[in-house]
Amino acid sequence: MNTTTPTPLAKIILVGLIGNVMEWYDFAVYGYFATVIGKLFFPASDPVVSLIASFGAFAAGFLVRPLGGLVFGRIGDKVGRRRAMILSVIAMAVPTVLMGFLPTYGAVGIAAPLLIIALRIVQGLSVGGEFTSSLIFLVEHAPENRRAFSAVWGSWGASAGILTGSGMGWLMNWLLDDAEIVAWGWRIPFILGGLIALAGYWIRNSLHVDIPVGRSANPVRDIFTQYRLPVLRVALLNIGFGVAFYTVFIYAVSYIKNIDHLSEGVALKLNTWAMLLLLLVLPLAAWLSDRFGRKRILGVASVLLAAGAVPLFQLIHSGDESVIFLGELSFALIVGLISGGIAATNVELIPAPVRCTGLAFAYNASIGIFGGSTPMMAAWLIDYTDNPIAPAYWVAATALVSLLTLIFMIHETRFQPLHT
Secondary structure: OOOOOOHHHHHHHHHHHHHHHHHHHHHHHHHHOOOHHHHHHHOOOOHHHHHHHHHHEEEEEEEEHHHHHHHHHHHHHHHHHHHHHHHHHHHHHHHHHHHHHOHHHHHOOOOHHHHHHHHOOOOOOOOHHHHHHHHHHHHHHHHHHHHHHHHHHHHHHHHHHHHHHHHHHHHHHHHHHHHHHHHHHHOOOOOOHHHHHHHHHHHHHOOOOOOOOOOOHHHHHHHHOHHHHHHHHHHHHHHHHHHHHHHHHHHHHHHHHHOOOOOHHHHHHHHHHHHHHHHHHHHHHHHHHHHHHHHHHHHHHHHHHHHHHHHHHHHHOOHHHHHHHHHHHHHHHHHHHHHHHHHHHHHHHHOHHHHHHHHHHHHHHHHHHHHHOOOHHHHHHHHHHHHOOHHHHHHHHHHHHHHHHHHHHHOOOOOOOOOO
């Protein structure tokens, strides 16, 4: 039992937030330059094939997240949360910088797409440990009645990082013309992002905080034997949220450009404003979750997502910038309501002895398989069905999965003891 002086909550939040800002900027900026990367690294006679291949590499980074969760989760349970978070920042910074210096397909042929996929895989391993470790860190140090409000800053940091990536894409499109972006401009966000992530390492390494360690002798084994049901609950609960988030804030940029035929600058601008609304909603949604309970807020938001996916996607497909903006803002509000409470719920559902490993695997399996594949799935659905609204049905279906999980498999966890 650690008897050191408790660390102030503000410092706890800073440690959990800062790495997520930097790490998720690095991870998401690829999605915002997917069209350019598709042309340079996955050339094809059909631009749709090129884009799907580019998003396939994006998905590769997500598909290895469960493995990264097992690796970094075990470190978090056996060695400590802080050590896992420090290592994950390093594992993100290095491949991001290297991505900014990669030769294209025109220069080195097939080696180019293989290299970028390999770097995306390393990034995916890193993200597999970063986000969940920081959420656990935040919840375990929070007062019982402020767990959601504390945890939401991990989500806030991740969203802020993605917002920064969107803003960087918008800035590049404002400063440079299309030819300059294709020639060299796309490299700048990767190089800057990798260097900034190193600052996250310095901040986390310099802040010494009390971090509890799990008590399982073999957490990887135990999550597949003794704790299978909690892991399954978390995985199913996060499917709808993951699909909605990556549809609205990652894929929508390509959708607005390629399907609505607006400029990439306009698409990034709309996405940036929607992300700003999300950042405003997150703390409020977390407060509501602490005040009224996890199931009530998550239930309302999941119903809104399932019922609203198709009509809101029709707004995004309108071709009118102001109407598209309304659709994106509405989606951002719903996703924010879910995100505000789901972070703490995820932590509370996993028992302490395997919390880092169990949550990392469950969350990353769900988000990696469903969320990470969403841009590729959405592009394929439109091409296969010739229906520009097809991705909305995927969002609605996965929202129903999460809603049914919430109703039938999950109990209220707001005041559940953490036993940390």
